[in-house]
Amino acid sequence: MREKLCIIKNNLLYKNRFMIQELGFYVPTLRGGKAFVPSAPDKIDGIETLMSDVDKCASMLARLDTLIHCLPNPYLLTENLIFMEAVTSSRIEGTKTRFEDLFSKNPDAEAASVLEVKNCAEAFRQGENVLLSAHSVVDFAQKLGTFKSEVQHR
Numbered sequence: 803m804r805e806k807l808c809i810i811k812n813n814l815l816y817k818n819r820f821m822i823q824e825l826g827f828y829v830p831t832l833r834g835g836k837a838f839v840p841s842a843p844d845k846i847d848g849i850e851t852l853m854s855d856v857d858k859c860a861s862m863l864a865r866l867d868t869l870i871h872c873l874p875n876p877y878l879l880t881e882n883l884i885f886m887e888a889v890t891s892s893r894i895e896g897t898k899t900r901f902e903d904l905f906s907k908n909p910d911a912e913a914a915s916v917l918e919v920k921n922c923a924e925a926f927r928q929g930e931n932v933l934l935s936a937h938s939v940v941d942f943a944q945k946l947g948t949f950k951s952e953v954q955h956r
Contacts, residue, residue, distance in 0.1 A: 825840060825841060826838055826839050826840040826841045827839055827841070884923050884926050884927065885901065885904055885919070885923050886901060887923075887926065888919045888920070888922035888923040888926060889901050889904070889919055891922055892915070892918055892919045892922050897915045897918045897919060898915055899915040899916055899918070899919045903915075903916050903919075904916060904919060904920065932945045932946060
């Protein structure tokens with residue numbers, strides 16, 4: 803099947819010689835030039851579904867925030883999530899460790915992989931501390947640079 807021909811001419815989109823959409827317009831700038839301002843789309847497909855999903859996520863986060871205040875030690879929940887993420891991230895690099903191995907008291911042949919996952923979890927925690935202590939994007943970039951140099955010197 804032959805594709806329909808689309809042409810852009812004078813900021814208008816044509817399909818098979820019929821104009822289907824104005825792409826935007828030019829406005830004068832303060833320095834005497836022109837700036838192109840794109841037209842807003844008439845309709846965004848799937849926006850209702852997206853907004854519904856955003857509302858559900860916001861509701862779940864609110865419930866989680868409420869529940870966290872009821873826990874005697876909320877870090878027990880976040881620590882497990884950090885360890886789960888560390889196991890998954892390390893698996894991408896070829897490290898084979900199960901979540902249960904992180905809490906095992908038996909030293910086994912997989913000790914190096916367990917240590918790798920625990921190091922990954924520690925990196926997550928340190929990254930979180932850098933993010934929480936930063937006051938601005940510039941401050942964050944400076945702290946990240948300091949953190950990077952500290953890690954390289956270990």
